[in-house]
Amino acid sequence: xxxxxxxxxxxxxxxxxxxxxxxxxxxxxxxxxxxxxxxxxxxxxxxxxxxxxxxxxxxxxxxxxxxxxxxxxxxxxxxxxxxxxxxxxxxxxxxxxxxxxxxxxxxxxxxxxxxxxxxxxxxxxxxxxxxxxxxxxxxxxxxxxxxxxxxxx
Numbered sequence: 276x277x278x279x280x281x282x283x284x285x286x287x288x289x290x291x292x293x294x295x296x297x298x299x300x301x302x303x304x305x306x307x308x309x310x311x312x313x314x315x316x317x318x319x320x321x322x323x324x325x326x327x328x329x330x331x332x333x334x335x336x337x338x339x340x341x342x343x344x345x346x347x348x349x350x351x352x353x354x355x356x357x358x359x360x361x362x363x364x365x366x367x368x369x370x371x372x373x374x375x376x377x378x379x380x381x382x383x384x385x386x387x388x389x390x391x392x393x394x395x396x397x398x399x400x401x402x403x404x405x406x407x408x409x410x411x412x413x414x415x416x417x418x419x420x421x422x423x424x425x426x427x428x
Contacts, residue, residue, distance in 0.1 A: 282341055282420045282424065283339070283341040283416060283419075283421075284338065284339070284342075285338065285339045285340075285411060285413065285417070286335070286337070286338050287335060287336075287337045287338070287339070287384070287386045287389060287410060287411075288335040288336075289332075289335035290388055294328070294331075296327065296331070297324050297327040297328045298324055300323045300324065300327035301319070301320045301321070301323035301324030301325075302320065302323075304319035304320065304322065304323025304324075305317075305319045307319060335386075337384060339409055339411060339417065341355070341417070341420040341421055341424050344356070344427070346421060346424075348382075348384045348407065351382055353407070354428070355424040355425045355428050356425070356428045357397060357398060357402065358395050358396065358398060358407075358421065358425065359395070359396030359397065360395075361394070361395045361396075361421050361422070362395075362396075362418075363391075363393060363414040363415050364391060364392040364393065364394055364414060365391060366390040366391060369390060369391055370390075372392065372394055373385060373408070377408075378405050380404055380405055381404060381405055381406050381408055382404050382406075382407045382408070383407075384408070384409045385408065385410050389410040389411065389412055391412065391414050392408055392414060393409045393414040393417050393418055394408050394409075395407045395409065395421065
């Protein structure tokens with residue numbers, strides 16, 4: 276089966292300023308091995324920076340896509356026919372749905388460095404998940420892509 280091109284795709288990458296944190300971790304590793312010698316300090320700087328960069332890259336690797344009649348968000352793959360209404364959440368509403376309005380059964384693809392989100396109801400009565408909370412930088416575009424995919428399905 277050939278999949279149609281994705282009308283929406285987003286990677287939830289971390290802010291560029293987090294690269295500075297990688298360097299700071301490397302520098303702290305350098306200080307930790309300072310008594311051992313200069314070669315250990317170099318290994319600490321390179322190894323600490325590389326390990327921090329790998330962890331940060333991994334944290335920012337989830338993607339949200341609408342393709343081939345499916346919403347793919349991180350590890351979740353949901354047919355758009357099983358989804359209901361999508362609600363665009365601004366900064367304050369997104370915070371509310373992350374905290375006191377949150378349902379423990381909901382699927383959350385949450386990244387704290389992305390202030391806006393989309394909440395999508397799950398319309399399938401057999402599914403115990405009431406909604407999907409997706410951190411996204413472009414919630415309106417994602418909602419439009421879901422609506423278009425639901426119209427085609």
